[in-house]
Amino acid sequence: MKNTKKIIASVMAIAMISAIVPISAFATDYNAEGNAMTDVTWTSSAVYTVTIPATVALGNEATIEAGNVNLNAGEQLNVTLSGTSDADNAFKLTTATDSLTYTVSKGGDNVAVGDVVLNVAAGTQTSSSTLKFNEPATTPNAGDYTGTVTFTISVESAETIVDLSTLTADYVAKDGVTLTGTLAANVKISIADGATVTLKDANITNLGKNCDWAGINCPNDATIILKGTNTICAGRGSDDYNNYPGIWIAKDKTLTIGGDGSLTAYSNAINPGGAGIGGGYQVACGNIVINGGTITATGGDSAAGIGGGPDTSCGDITINGGTITATGYNGAAGIGSGRNTGVQSKTSCGNITIANTVTKVTATKGKGDTGAHSIGPGGGGVCGTVTIGNNVGAISVSPYTYEP
Numbered sequence: 499m500k501n502t503k504k505i506i507a508s509v510m511a512i513a514m515i516s517a518i519v520p521i522s523a524f525a526t527d528y529n530a531e532g533n534a535m536t537d538v539t540w541t542s543s544a545v546y547t548v549t550i551p552a553t554v555a556l557g558n559e560a561t562i563e564a565g566n567v568n569l570n571a572g573e574q575l576n577v578t579l580s581g582t583s584d585a586d587n588a589f590k591l592t593t594a595t596d597s598l599t600y601t602v603s604k605g606g607d608n609v610a611v612g613d614v615v616l617n618v619a620a621g622t623q624t625s626s627s628t629l630k631f632n633e634p635a636t637t638p639n640a641g642d643y644t645g646t647v648t649f650t651i652s653v654e655s656a657e658t659i660v661d662l663s664t665l666t667a668d669y670v671a672k673d674g675v676t677l678t679g680t681l682a683a684n685v686k687i688s689i690a691d692g693a694t695v696t697l698k699d700a701n702i703t704n705l706g707k708n709c710d711w712a713g714i715n716c717p718n719d720a721t722i723i724l725k726g727t728n729t730i731c732a733g734r735g736s737d738d739y740n741n742y743p744g745i746w747i748a749k750d751k752t753l754t755i756g757g758d759g760s761l762t763a764y765s766n767a768i769n770p771g772g773a774g775i776g777g778g779y780q781v782a783c784g785n786i787v788i789n790g791g792t793i794t795a796t797g798g799d800s801a802a803g804i805g806g807g808p809d810t811s812c813g814d815i816t817i818n819g820g821t822i823t824a825t826g827y828n829g830a831a832g833i834g835s836g837r838n839t840g841v842q843s844k845t846s847c848g849n850i851t852i853a854n855t856v857t858k859v860t861a862t863k864g865k866g867d868t869g870a871h872s873i874g875p876g877g878g879g880v881c882g883t884v885t886i887g888n889n890v891g892a893i894s895v896s897p898y899t900y901e902p
Contacts, residue, residue, distance in 0.1 A: 544569050546618075548577060548651050556591070556600055557633045561626055562616045562649070569620040573653055577616035577627070579609055581648040587611040588818070588853065591643035598638040601855060602647075603630045607758045608855075610789030610819050612721065615649075635902070662687070662700060671695045676725075680704070684733070686711045691718035697761065699726035709733025712746035712772065713763070719752050724759035724791040732765040732772050732798075741779040743772035743807065744795070749782040750813070756789035764796040770808050771798015771827060773836065776815075778807040785813035785848070790820045797827045797864065800837040802876060806847050808836040814848035814882070822859045829867025829877035832896070833859075837867055838878025845879035854887040854902040862897040872896040 545568040554560040562577055569575060579602070584590040589600050602609045609615060609629065616627040655674055662681040669685060671677060673693040680701040681687065686709075687702060689695050702713040713730035714722075722745075732742040744763030747753035753775075755761070765772035770779035774795025777783030783806060795803040803824030806812030815833060822833075829837035833852075838845040850873060852859055863870040867877025874892025875881040884892045886900055 542568070544573065544653050546575055546653075548575075548616075550577075550649055554631050556631050559628050559630050561628045563624075563626045564616060564618050565624045567618050567623050567625070569618075569653065571620050572655060573620050574655070575616075575618040576614050576652050576654055578614050578650045578652070579611060579629075579647060580650040581611060583646040588855065589645075589647070591645040593639075593641040593643055596639050596641060596643070598634045598643055599854060600634050601632045603632060604628070608790060608819055608857075610756045612754065612789060613723075613756055662702065678726075684709050686715060687713070688715040688717065689720040689722070692720070694721040694723060696723040696725055696757070697728040697730075697759070700728045700730070703729055703731040705731065705733030707734045710735045710742070712742040712744060712778070714745045716745070716747045716751065716753050718748065720747070721754045721756070724755065724757035724761050724793075726759045728759060729762045731763075732778070741770060741772060741807075742781060743774065743776050743778050743783070743797075743801070745775045746772075746778065746781065747776065747784045747786060747813075749784050749811070751784040752787060752813075753784065754787040754789065755791060755793070756819075757791050760792040760794075762794045765798035765801060770839070771801045772807045773797045773801045773805055773812075774803045774824065776802060776805045776807070777810050777812050777836070780810050781807055782810045783807075783812045786815045788817045788820055788822065790818075792821045794823045796825045797830050797836070800828045800830050800839055800864070800876070802826045802830045802832065802834055802836050802847075803861070804833045805831060805850075806835040806845060806876075806879070808839045808876075809843035809845055810836065811844070812836075812847040815850045817852045817856055817859060819853070819855050819857070821857045824860070825862045826864035826870065826872075826876060828864045829870045830864045831870055831874055831876045831879075831881075832861030832863055832872045832898075834871060834874045834881050834884075834892075835876045835879035837864070837870065837876040843878075845876060847875070847879070847881045849882035850874065850884045852886045852900060856900070856902065858899065858901045860897055860899045861893070863894075870894075870896075872898040 772778030
């Protein structure tokens with residue numbers, strides 16, 4: 499069940515009220531002496547009240563409060579920062595002629611669109627979360643700037659924790675699952691269509707030969723939340739090559755990565771190779787969106803750190819937040835496309851956008867091809883429009899660091 503409320507007019511409270519199911523006391527007729535029994539039932543529905551401030555000025559805090567919480571066992575109440583008034587879901591305020599960009603933080607860490615800002619488990623009656631709406635880094639033109647953010651309130655199944663070390667067969671992680679521990683078996687880990695999965699101190703680095711798949715496979719839209727320290731590596735194919743990326747997202751699908759943990763993703767540098775995050779050798783990939791986390795992504799031979807593998811295509815790459823280090827290999831981009839290795843090959847990626855809300859992005863192109871870019875196309879490849887902050891154009895300087 500989901501309710502969506504915007505911070506606009508007044509303090510808003512959302513409640514669900516319990517209902518009593520009537521008792522049928524005479525459902526059965528008896529024509530003889532003796533005892534008769536009546537089943538007595540009562541259903542207690544989930545009850546909660548969530549209070550969200552109506553307005554908040556930049557530089558101030560806003561507290562989200564949950565009270566009178568009564569959930570069924572195995573349920574949790576989530577409040578998610580699900581959207582903004584900006585079409586691209588950036589944190590922006592506008593006047594008729596100008597706009598400014600701001601950040602939202604919780605406990606010192608930046609919050610991204612899609613992050614859960616308050617979580618209440620069954621058995622907890624009250625809880626709260628304080629968000630800081632930070633002033634812009636630079637002073638904007640004078641004016642009254644306004645905008646909105648949207649919170650989504652939902653009751654969902656409680657987190658399911660899966661220890662990777664216990665898996666002995668291929669596994670598809672469904673929505674709400676947390677993957678933890680070290681994968682020991684040569685099995686394929688995938689994420690279900692539309693699912694949000696948390697990586698918490700997960701390690702997938704031991705895949706051996708005949709593992710023709712990525713460390714984590716996303717054949718459909720997927721979201722990964724980072725907690726703790728995580729390391730993901732591709733398997734080795736039947737030909738003993740690393741044709742796959744550390745994390746793969748299918749063509750025309752979107753992978754979104756957020757959270758406050760760290761991720762190291764790579765494909766071993768054996769000819770040919772896959773990206774750290776994205777595609778593999780002649781394995782196309784879809785769109786990649788990074789909203790947070792500390793991410794280190796390293797490509798295998800002729801593959802980008804984040805983006806495409808050699809001789810194939812990749813979708814759009816959007817980085818809205820986090821500290822990102824991406825390194826390509828052997829003529830591939832750090833962020834962008836892989837290297838074009840053959841005359842008949844076509845290597846490409848879509849648009850690349852790095853917002854000025856990131857903490858730091860460092861990209862290094864792979865040596866061996868003078869046509870490669872640190873951000874943009876690899877050697878012999880093509881990309882769409884590259885936008886970094888307010889600047890447009892691919893970056894050939896390597897290594898290149900953007901720290902707004």
